[in-house]
Amino acid sequence: MTSRPLRFGVNYTPRTNWFHSWLDYRELRENLRADFRAIASLGLDHVRIFPLWAIMQPNRTLIRPQALADVADMATLAIDEGLDVCVDVFQGHLSSYDFLPSWVLSWHQSNIFSNPQVISGQRELIKRLAQALSSLPQADFPGVKNARPGEKGLIGLSLGNEIGQFAASRHPLRHEITVEESEAWLKQMFDTTREALPQGCHTHSYDDDLFFDPAHPFTPLQAVKYGDLTTIHSWIFGHLGRRLPADDPSYGFFARFLVELARSWGAKDMWMQEVGAPSPWISETGGRRFVTDTLSSLASAPSLRAITWWCSHNVSEDLADFPQLEYSLGLFDTKGQLRCLGADLRDFISDYVPGECIPLGAPVSLSANFGTDFTQIAEVRRASSPVKSGLFEAWLDQRVDNNFASICL
Amino acid sequence: MTSRPLRFGVNYTPRTNWFHSWLDYRELRENLRADFRAIASLGLDHVRIFPLWAIMQPNRTLIRPQALADVADMATLAIDEGLDVCVDVFQGHLSSYDFLPSWVLSWHQSNIFSNPQVISGQRELIKRLAQALSSLPQADFPGVKNARPGEKGLIGLSLGNEIGQFAASRHPLRHEITVEESEAWLKQMFDTTREALPQGCHTHSYDDDLFFDPAHPFTPLQAVKYGDLTTIHSWIFGHLGRRLPADDPSYGFFARFLVELARSWGAKDMWMQEVGAPSPWISETGGRRFVTDTLSSLASAPSLRAITWWCSHNVSEDLADFPQLEYSLGLFDTKGQLRCLGADLRDFISDYVPGECIPLGAPVSLSANFGTDFTQIAEVRRASSPVKSGLFEAWLDQRVDNNFASICL
Numbered sequence: 001m002t003s004r005p006l007r008f009g010v011n012y013t014p015r016t017n018w019f020h021s022w023l024d025y026r027e028l029r030e031n032l033r034a035d036f037r038a039i040a041s042l043g044l045d046h047v048r049i050f051p052l053w054a055i056m057q058p059n060r061t062l063i064r065p066q067a068l069a070d071v072a073d074m075a076t077l078a079i080d081e082g083l084d085v086c087v088d089v090f091q092g093h094l095s096s097y098d099f100l101p102s103w104v105l106s107w108h109q110s111n112i113f114s115n116p117q118v119i120s121g122q123r124e125l126i127k128r129l130a131q132a133l134s135s136l137p138q139a140d141f142p143g144v145k146n147a148r149p150g151e152k153g154l155i156g157l158s159l160g161n162e163i164g165q166f167a168a169s170r171h172p173l174r175h176e177i178t179v180e181e182s183e184a185w186l187k188q189m190f191d192t193t194r195e196a197l198p199q200g201c202h203t204h205s206y207d208d209d210l211f212f213d214p215a216h217p218f219t220p221l222q223a224v225k226y227g228d229l230t231t232i233h234s235w236i237f238g239h240l241g242r243r244l245p246a247d248d249p250s251y252g253f254f255a256r257f258l259v260e261l262a263r264s265w266g267a268k269d270m271w272m273q274e275v276g277a278p279s280p281w282i283s284e285t286g287g288r289r290f291v292t293d294t295l296s297s298l299a300s301a302p303s304l305r306a307i308t309w310w311c312s313h314n315v316s317e318d319l320a321d322f323p324q325l326e327y328s329l330g331l332f333d334t335k336g337q338l339r340c341l342g343a344d345l346r347d348f349i350s351d352y353v354p355g356e357c358i359p360l361g362a363p364v365s366l367s368a369n370f371g372t373d374f375t376q377i378a379e380v381r382r383a384s385s386p387v388k389s390g391l392f393e394a395w396l397d398q399r400v401d402n403n404f405a406s407i408c409l
Numbered sequence: 410m411t412s413r414p415l416r417f418g419v420n421y422t423p424r425t426n427w428f429h430s431w432l433d434y435r436e437l438r439e440n441l442r443a444d445f446r447a448i449a450s451l452g453l454d455h456v457r458i459f460p461l462w463a464i465m466q467p468n469r470t471l472i473r474p475q476a477l478a479d480v481a482d483m484a485t486l487a488i489d490e491g492l493d494v495c496v497d498v499f500q501g502h503l504s505s506y507d508f509l510p511s512w513v514l515s516w517h518q519s520n521i522f523s524n525p526q527v528i529s530g531q532r533e534l535i536k537r538l539a540q541a542l543s544s545l546p547q548a549d550f551p552g553v554k555n556a557r558p559g560e561k562g563l564i565g566l567s568l569g570n571e572i573g574q575f576a577a578s579r580h581p582l583r584h585e586i587t588v589e590e591s592e593a594w595l596k597q598m599f600d601t602t603r604e605a606l607p608q609g610c611h612t613h614s615y616d617d618d619l620f621f622d623p624a625h626p627f628t629p630l631q632a633v634k635y636g637d638l639t640t641i642h643s644w645i646f647g648h649l650g651r652r653l654p655a656d657d658p659s660y661g662f663f664a665r666f667l668v669e670l671a672r673s674w675g676a677k678d679m680w681m682q683e684v685g686a687p688s689p690w691i692s693e694t695g696g697r698r699f700v701t702d703t704l705s706s707l708a709s710a711p712s713l714r715a716i717t718w719w720c721s722h723n724v725s726e727d728l729a730d731f732p733q734l735e736y737s738l739g740l741f742d743t744k745g746q747l748r749c750l751g752a753d754l755r756d757f758i759s760d761y762v763p764g765e766c767i768p769l770g771a772p773v774s775l776s777a778n779f780g781t782d783f784t785q786i787a788e789v790r791r792a793s794s795p796v797k798s799g800l801f802e803a804w805l806d807q808r809v810d811n812n813f814a815s816i817c818l
Contacts, residue, residue, distance in 0.1 A: 020467040023432070024475055054463070058429040061729040066433055098515035103730055105514075106507035106582050117730070173515050173582075320470040321512055321526070 156200025252293020565609025661702020
């Protein structure tokens with residue numbers, strides 16, 4: 001276990017008009033200081049923020065100066081309120097909605113990972129965004145180079161929220177690519193990002209399809225290879241939720257399982273960049289246990305550097321057509337009032353003492369179940385759902401044998 | 410021929426950042442008065458303006474008050490400068506780019522013509538937009554009810570620029586519907602529009618696929634049945650341009666041909682809502698003849714009430730990936746300087762005396778070639794391209810026999 005303190009933060013979701021509020025940034029701005037202050041008051045120390053690609057870059061060669069200024073302004077306000085900031089570049093995808101710009105869609109259909117013109121446009125957006133953020137201080141955050149101790153500032157860029165989804169076979173308008181093409185795309189994006197902001201902690205993210213869909217052109221090895229931290233997004237509804245009942249006690253250990261899975265692929269420093277308590281899988285009364293199990297089991301994970309909850313504020317019921325779960329993921333409601341979930345998170349962070357949990361590195365690692373020859377176990381790891389393959393259950397049984405659940409509670 | 414004067418106008422295309430400039434309306438606004446004044450100075454008396462649907466209504470139940478205010482403000486400025494204004498609602502489609510909102514795309518893929526929830530959202534946008542425009546005076550324009558003579562104001566709503574394209578078989582992400590569904594959609598949209606703005610001249614528009622694709626779920630009979638005027642969009646590159654050389658003399662008569670085609674389906678009062686001089690089919694030096702032939706042949710068409718050129722301003726070369734022709738369709742360049750095309754249009758309008766052209770109603774109608782039994786000739790009319798079917802050529806031969814080309818020049 002690292003001696004450096006684990007960092008806790010949240011993915012910032014504007015409480016009025018969700019991310020559509022970028023279209024009315026002056027109105028959005030009225031809530032920002034109060035929202036960031038409320039977030040910091042829970043003991044959280046960082047946020048991840050999400051511009052929308054189509055608003056930033058409505059034409060391939062039009063990157064709106066005002067949009068860049070708005071993102072920089074939001075980041076500045078967050079830093080002012082004591083939060084470090086990670087900026088996701090290509091949204092791309094958020095909470096079931098896709099936001100690709102018109103210049104890659106329909107009559108202009110172009111592969112966002114392999115088309116050279118699209119890539120040149122993406123690189124330009126990274127450069128311009130980096131430039132707009134370049135006057136911000138660098139955060140003292142895992143993965144950031146040469147930060148001043150205790151400095152609040154910019155963490156770095158994340159390529160885009162789970163943007164690899166667009167290449168998955170389950171995507172309705174799939175941008176089909178090979179592993180070689182995903183590799184080339186990641187290399188170009190990271191080269192551009194590192195050149196633009198050399199000190200930053202830059203990452204990319206993906207949903208757990210990357211781990212469980214053997215046909216996925218983005219791979220676990222890339223999750224480990226690219227980025228200053230290996231990010232993980234943990235959502236229980238995808239696999240576990242299909243066959244387990246509400247408030248099943250195993251839900252609280254899925255995030256840690258994914259950490260171990262990433263570690264089995266060679267991940268070193270990691271960032272649990274999204275984890276949330278989706279209803280109805282986690283009920284109103286089951287929230288506290290889920291939060292505690294999730295954070296306790298994560299807190300003991302070697303090399304896990306940061307946990308970023310999804311999300312800060314509920315999606316307003318005034319907005320239509322979101323999957324039902326998205327309306328109640330917030331630590332705060334749409335009026336900015338703290339919800340039980342937020343209080344549970346605050347209480348955990350407040351009680352949390354680094355190092356107090358027993359280090360559970362080797363014994364809980366997947367290698368204990370499946371050996372250390374990653375090539376040999378790759379098939380079972382990536383063959384299918386972790387539920388179907390029995391991988392999660394086997395790992396969990398081992399945890400129960402070791403009385404894991406009680407160790408950190 | 411009508412004794413009422415023919416109306417000349419232009420489709421307004423912002424000269425900086427094209428329609429993406431809605432994202433920065435305060436900047437766009439700085440050019441508006443000057444642009445509208447320049448348009449009026451050519452003798453043009455109306456504009457058609459184009460909000461983007463995804464910016465107006467980013468979520469099904471979020472219609473942005475600021476976006477409504479921006480559209481109303483643009484309309485007000487145009488009226489202030491002596492122009493009547495038609496507002497297109499669902500863009501939808503413009504110059505090769507599609508702009509559907511995220512709530513009908515990808516994971517939220519919903520048919521924009523038949524999904525009841527989408528339709529309820531569309532009706533709401535029509536109502537809210539109508540409300541935002543309701544304080545404007547009604548234009549004294551063909552199709553408007555009870556207008557004060559000479560009043561400048563709102564013409565009405567057009568459902569969306571060629572929105573039927575999304576249902577055509579050639580569309581890459583087709584919203585497939587039956588003729589019954591297109592009929593039901595049009596009825597609901599027009600019922601809502603008429604209820605919201607009873608006096609307005611409300612229309613819908615389509616490209617000429619509607620006339621030449623027998624599988625198109627939007628039909629010529631609907632073009633005639635729905636709307637206070639039957640609109641026509643005339644683009645020579647679609648059919649003629651595929652086999653005729655640059656500056657072919659027949660190009661200047663295609664718009665009139667479409668008018669006659671619409672008339673053969675029963676169209677009464679008509680609006681040539683889009684016609685333009687696309688390069689390379691019309692060269693720099695061929696522009697004047699094309700403008701003159703097009704406008705002369707149209708000016709003599711019975712029941713044609715208005716002609717609206719496409720478009721006011723060139724698309725800036727700073728914006729990438731438009732089809733080449735879109736960069737040079739403007740009457741003005743991106744600095745607001747008059748182009749030859751604009752001067753040609755101005756000269757025609759300035760010389761134009763209503764009634765001076767010889768009325769060419771009956772002799773040039775398609776009935777002369779193909780009889781008056783529309784059912785009998787429906788097959789040849791809608792079987793295929795007018796070039797392949799010989800319909801345009803036969804009609805044109807008749808025109809040459811009658812020395813039509815020289816009559817109005």
